[in-house]
Amino acid sequence: MIIKEIGGEFGLIRRIAELLPADRAEVVKGIGDDAAVLRIAPEPSPYLxxxxxxxxxxxxxxxxxxxxxxxxxxxxxxxxSDIAAMGGxxxxxxxxxxxxxxxxxxxxxxxxxxxxxxxxxxxxxxxxxxxxxxxxxxxxxxxxxxxDPDHLCLRRHGRPGDLLMVTGTLGASAAAYALLSNGYRPSKYLLHKHLTPASRLDVSSRIAPFANAMIDISDGLAAEVRHICAQSAAGARINSQNIPIHDDVKAAGRTLGIDPVTWALSGGEDFELLFSVSPERLAQLKAQGCVLHEVGRITDAEDGILLMTSSGEAIPLPGGFDHFE
The missing domain is CATH 3.30.1330.10 (PurM-like, N-terminal domain)
Structure with missing residues (x-):
């Protein structure tokens, strides 16, 4: 059996976690999030x-x-970016x-x-x-x-009714990669996003006190939504028309004949943050001066993980990037 046949990268991670359970008192969170979380001193001391x-x-x-x-x-x-996603x-x-x-x-x-x-x-x-x-x-x-223990954001903290927000436009790194691979010169913006991406530590500390679940978008929006849903035992509904996409990404899509939403969902290496927040706390968060984009919401698990297309059709949310696919 090869890795692709057990669900790729994330199937392999699940099997490793089952082989090596982290059942120690100081482990707040082991395998399965953007970072491990360890309690190395009594609370309210920060987690490592x-x-x-x-x-x-x-x-x-x-x-x-x-x-x-x-x-x-x-x-x-x-x-x-991984540390930012934990609120740290x-x-x-x-x-x-x-x-x-x-x-x-x-x-x-x-x-x-x-x-x-x-x-x-x-x-x-x-x-x-x-x-x-x-x-x-x-x-x-x-x-x-x-x-800070009060600001820790885990993937399992999502709740039905939470809004799903992202901190910036998506798909730029994947668009640049596609252009370069096909012999085109990407715009300055796209090159910057692909060659020198920046983590969102500039906003994560303002988001963490209000957010429930949070994750960085390293494998595409679709993969990260699925991670939050899997660990929160929830579903989700993503509106494709609400996904923020830069004009240069749209232009790259026209050049290559590719729907830019595909890059946003499955391209990866955007390193923006995806997080869930209750509608009641969103107004408080926006008062912090963060530029945010609502892309969907968390639903009950039985509702599934769906993408609303531009025609209004609800389809299963595609998978994201996987190193073994």
């Missing part, structure tokens, strides 16, 4: 957050498209890297300068890691942070 991500050359970045500094920034921001603040970073033997020292230094720019922006310090030789450049970052 731990997240880790891999970037593999020609899978997550290409040296022909990106400068090493851009790759370093992207690697760091992927992890910052990042603090300490560890980097392990696989490098081919012919890699130039200057390239590596520039890569770490990119990571350093992200760390400096968010008040994070890089404390160590590991380095080894291999055939393909692979970057693994482990990031630790903290979160």
């Amino acid at each position: 957050l731990v997240t880790t991500d891999l970037l593999v050359e020609n899978r997550h970045f290409r040296r022909t498209w990106s400068t090493p500094e851009q790759i370093g920034m992207k690697a760091a921001e992927c992890n910052m 603040s990042p603090q300490w970073m560890f980097v392990s890297i696989v490098l081919p033997a012919d890699t130039e020292v200057e390239w590596v230094e520039s890569l770490y300068r990119g990571m350093g720019r992200s760390c400096q922006q968010h008040g994070v310090v890089l404390l160590g890691g590991d380095t080894t030789q291999g055939d393909v450049i692979t970057i693994n970052i482990t990031l630790l942070g903290s979160v």
